[in-house]
Amino acid sequence: MNLLSGRNILMLSGEELKQVRGALQNFLSPEMVIRYVSKMDEEVRRHVKVNWVGHKTVKVLPLAKRLTLDIICSVIFGQEAGSVREVLATDFPAMVKAALSIPVKIPFTRFSRGLSASQRIRKLLRGIAREREMLLQQQQAHGASAADNFFAYMLALRAEGAHSLTVEDIVDNAIFLLIAGYETTSVLITFMLWHLDKEPEVLAKITEEQDEIARNKGPGDALTWDDVSRMKYTWKVAMETLRTIPPIFGSFRTATRDIEYQGYHIPKGWMVFTAQSVTHLDASIFPEPSNFDPARFENNSSIPPYCFVPFGGGPRMCPGNEFARTETLVTMHYLVTQFRWKLCCKEESYKKDPSPTPLLGLPLTCKPPQKQSALLLALFIPILLHLVTRRKYASYNLPSGSLGFPLIGQTISLLRALRKNTDYQWYQDRIKKYGPVSKMSVFGSPTVLLTGPAANRFAFCNPDLIFTQTKALNALVGRSILMLSGEELKHVRSAVQGYLRPEMVTKYIWKMDKEVRRHIDLHWVGQKTLTVAPLAKRLTFNITCSVFFGEEAGPIREALATDFEALVKATLSIPVNIPFTKFNKGLSASWRIRKLLSRIAREREAALQQGRCSSTDDFFTYMIALRSEGTHLLTVEDIVDNAILLLTAGYETTSVLIIFLLRYLANEPDILGNITEEQEEIARNKGPNEPLTWDDVSRMKYTWKVAMETLRTVPAIFGSFRTAIKDIEYQGYHIPKGWQISVFLSSNSVVSLNIFLVAHYNQVGHLAFC
Ligand code: HEM
Missing domain, CATH: 1.10.630.10 (Cytochrome P450)
Incomplete structure (x- = not known):
């Protein structure tokens, strides 16, 4: 472990331990976790959308591990989704696996693979920490606070003299946080789902609690600390899960001198081991201990001290418990309110590896909950949506038009028009009805339709508009x-x-x-x-x-x-x-x-x-x-x-x-005649089986002009979609953050620009991609 995660809190003692533990504890304290709720919410939603929505079967354990890794990357390393995370996600499991292997460095062993992974992770995180250090120095020069991730927080504390860790030490502690938070919270989430499948009454109560919270929120509103504090029953279920299947099976300590316990001597250098299950499953403390009963935690004071210890106890008790509680509750909120699930294998048991691991990774089938009065709701949703949109955007000058039914909006009518090749008429009808700028909803998003050359320029060049990632395209x-x-x-x-x-x-x-x-x-x-x-x-x-x-x-x-x-x-x-x-x-x-x-x-x-x-x-x-x-x-x-x-x-x-x-x-026989002449001239200068060269293609100037005229009249792509990353304005209208804008290329007579590759024809006749 020491070789893998370096000089972290576990290796410290004395004053240095006090300082570092104090800093870690503060960073993970409830006052700080309050600030992370929205980031956790964002990560959980993204995760659920990518990995659960639209999937018939999911394997919970690997997904839960990935989710906890993503949350730690975002909150602790300040690292958003992207390739850095992907590298971490590949290397990190290898490192964790190696943490409990035999530490002999022989090629291709778990340990040797873990060591290489650990070196790559440290290199990567050091680069990030150094960037944060520079940023912090710049921000401090401007009097700004920068405690928005663990690196910045620890560096700021060092500047105040609260500890004297080097950047390397801070990185080693960050890696330890990742190790400490990874297989623990993910195991808790996994086994909560495992229990909930077996305990329909508990599931019904959790669902009621979470649905109530969801009902009080607007569509797309993130969970807040208040919401998390209301998830009291859900946390009881989590505690009962931690009691029956604690993610960490026990604690080890080493005696730094000869000590005594109940008359026995424990020599200096010996280890002391306590297993959590000994008290968690003791019938004198928890009656009928094999029953899953969250009601045991109705009155926490009835549980004697040091009997329920999933997070350890004493001065080295887990400082991440509040962090773990919050991420677990946020995750359960979205899973319970958005899905109904069934274990694929009811009999699936688990092993300790050393953390509890379902033998098959806990595959389950999931589907969205069936709403009882789906039809009634379908009738009311457009009205509701209209009211919500009107309230939410009361101060916005939105273009006219309707958003139609949720998810579907005008998608079907547009697709039908495209299929019948009457799309040009479709746009014209809209322009006639609502003007050149109008709102609608297509491919699952509220959309502002723009037409004309100025709209093209706005859509293609505005830095606050990014490519729309349609749900279908992302998934496919x-x-x-x-x-x-x-x-x-x-x-x-x-x-x-x-x-x-x-x-x-x-x-x-x-x-x-x-x-x-x-x-x-x-x-x-x-x-x-x-x-x-x-x-x-x-x-x-x-x-x-x-x-x-x-x-x-x-x-x-x-x-x-x-x-x-x-x-x-x-x-x-x-x-x-x-x-x-x-x-x-x-x-x-x-x-x-x-x-x-x-x-x-x-x-x-x-x-x-x-x-x-x-x-x-x-x-x-x-x-x-x-x-x-x-x-x-x-x-x-x-x-x-x-x-x-x-x-x-x-x-x-x-x-x-x-x-x-x-x-x-x-x-067009005349045009065909001209093209034929151009191409035959090129052919005449070549041997019988000689392939075309770049020079030959550059000489096909007239042919490319004809291609461009074809692109003008029949653009290969009917329109472009972009998503606003912040509130923006176009011709006096507001386009709210998260909305799409679309320009339809066949509605104006500019050369069509392919959504993905923009082919320019320049004066020299080269085909350049940009
Ligand atoms: C359900 C989730 C979790 C469980 C069950 C858990 C459990 C534990 C336990 C039992 C210990 C003490 C081990 C011992 O005494 O030998 C510990 C230590 C620790 N945990 Fe957690 N943990 C969880 C989540 C987290 C999270 C999310 C973080 C940080 C993001 C974290 C950070 C730490 C740290 C830094 C220590 C070492 C404290 C020290 O050495 O003073 N844990 N955890």
């Missing part, structure tokens, strides 16, 4: 560039952009040439009639597979192609995971695609490490090589998610352009 594509912001977005975007820049395109243009030739030989040559749309889609898919994943024609591509079609179909569906829906099929397909691509990416990673391939071979090797250089911190899974996004982004866009370009040429 995972953690791609669309979900990033700030510094991380900058790094990842520049890496992705690097792979798409002209110098790189020159490297893989031969692959495009090869794929197009193969496609034409197979599907066009010798055919009298053919249907362009599916062929163009398959062609762009094949090109992406070859260029991005290095995946040549074969069974893997075929498997990907089938699943990918289902994934793309699901991106514009209503994100409710009901069996046999588009969304449900898309989710299963996405899971298979990710599994397959992760395997390919890992193979490429190994090949790159062994020098069997180069960094420019495909997107995976390129991104993995950049990570080794420190350009970004994406995990292989993140890289795969970004690869899926690129595949999705390039699929129905380029293929739509090719389809409509061909249609256009079929109807």
Whole structure:
């Protein structure tokens, strides 16, 4: 443990222990935890949305561990969701596993893996702590307070002379907090769900308490300290869980000198061990101890001292108990109010490893609670929503229009218009009714619709508008560039952009040439009639597979192609995971695609490490090589998610352009004549099987103009969505934080800008991606 987590509180004694314990205790005191409730609330909501909503089965223990890690990262390290967290999430479990292994450093053992993980974690956290140190110095120069995370708090205390820990010591203590809070609270949450499944009456009471709290809150309101203080019954259930299954099985102490207990001698250097279950399951203290009965804690004073000790006792009692209580209660609130669950395996038991671990990780099926008067509610919700919106935004000048039914809003009517190709009329009708700026609700979010060139500029360039992460896209594509912001977005975007820049395109243009030739030989040559749309889609898919994943024609591509079609179909569906829906099929397909691509990416990673391939071979090797250089911190899974996004982004866009370009040429013989002339001139200068080069493509100036005219008349993407990260204004109207704005490209006559890749045609005739 010492080797893994360094010089932490467990190794201190005397004055130094007093100082550090005092600082830790203050940082975790109720007065401080009050400040963290909103951060915990935010993390729990994000977690539930990503990992529970829309999932039929979830495995509780790994999810609870990840949630506690995320909460500690946010509250203690001040580290928001992003690649740094992902690195921690990969290394940290290895380190925890090693904490109770035999400390002999032999390669490939648990201990040796844990040691390497611990070194990486410390390096990472030291970098963060140093950044905080600099920030703190700047803030102090401006007289601002900076105690918003553990690093800043401890550094500020050091500046006041309260302790003399180095940055390295502070990092070691931070790692210890992570270890102390990780497998403890997650075990408590896991076993609360385990008990609740077996105790319907207890569950009903908890549900009543939590529903009551939820009823008093507006939609989207975060839980407060007051709400947490009202969860009295839920905490009793937690205490009864801690009594029956304490996350820490016992306490060890070492005698620093010879001592005596009940007449026995305990020599200096010997250890003393007390097991919590001895008192927790003692029938003379807790009658019928095997019964699960939260009522035992109705009157805490009836429990004699040192009998209920899940958090230890005395001067070294767990200082994180309030922190653990609050995160557990916030988590239970959202799980109980949003889901009904059933254990997949009623008989699942648990082992001590050394913390209690359900043998299967506690898989359970979950679904949203069924509202009794769903129909009645459905009738009232729009009115209610209207009233809530009106009250909440009473001081805002919102554009006119209606938000319609929750979740659905105008989504169905817009999708229907798009399908019937009457979307242009749809926008015109809205503009006629509400003017050029109006409000509505599409794809699950309140949205302000803007039209015209000024709106395009506003949407594409305003720094307070970020890409909208639709629920469906997030669930299907995972953690791609669309979900990033700030510094991380900058790094990842520049890496992705690097792979798409002209110098790189020159490297893989031969692959495009090869794929197009193969496609034409197979599907066009010798055919009298053919249907362009599916062929163009398959062609762009094949090109992406070859260029991005290095995946040549074969069974893997075929498997990907089938699943990918289902994934793309699901991106514009209503994100409710009901069996046999588009969304449900898309989710299963996405899971298979990710599994397959992760395997390919890992193979490429190994090949790159062994020098069997180069960094420019495909997107995976390129991104993995950049990570080794420190350009970004994406995990292989993140890289795969970004690869899926690129595949999705390039699929129905380029293929739509090719389809409509061909249609256009079929109807415009003069233009076809000009294009043919340009292309035949290029062909004349090449040998029979010679592939096209970058120079050849640069000479296709007229052809690209025709493509641009095609994009103007039939934009491949019907509109762009952005989400406001703070309240903003457009032409006198307010757009509240969290709302979407959308501009519809076919409603104005500018060249369509693809949502994901913006292709500019510049004067020299180069195709540049930005
Ligand atoms: C249900 C959740 C938790 C349980 C059951 C628990 C239990 C314990 C126990 C039994 C001890 C004392 C061990 C001993 O006496 O040998 C301890 C110590 C400690 N815990 Fe917790 N803990 C929990 C959550 C947390 C959290 C969330 C944090 C911090 C974020 C934390 C921080 C600490 C620290 C720093 C110590 C060492 C105190 C010292 O050495 O003076 N714990 N915990």
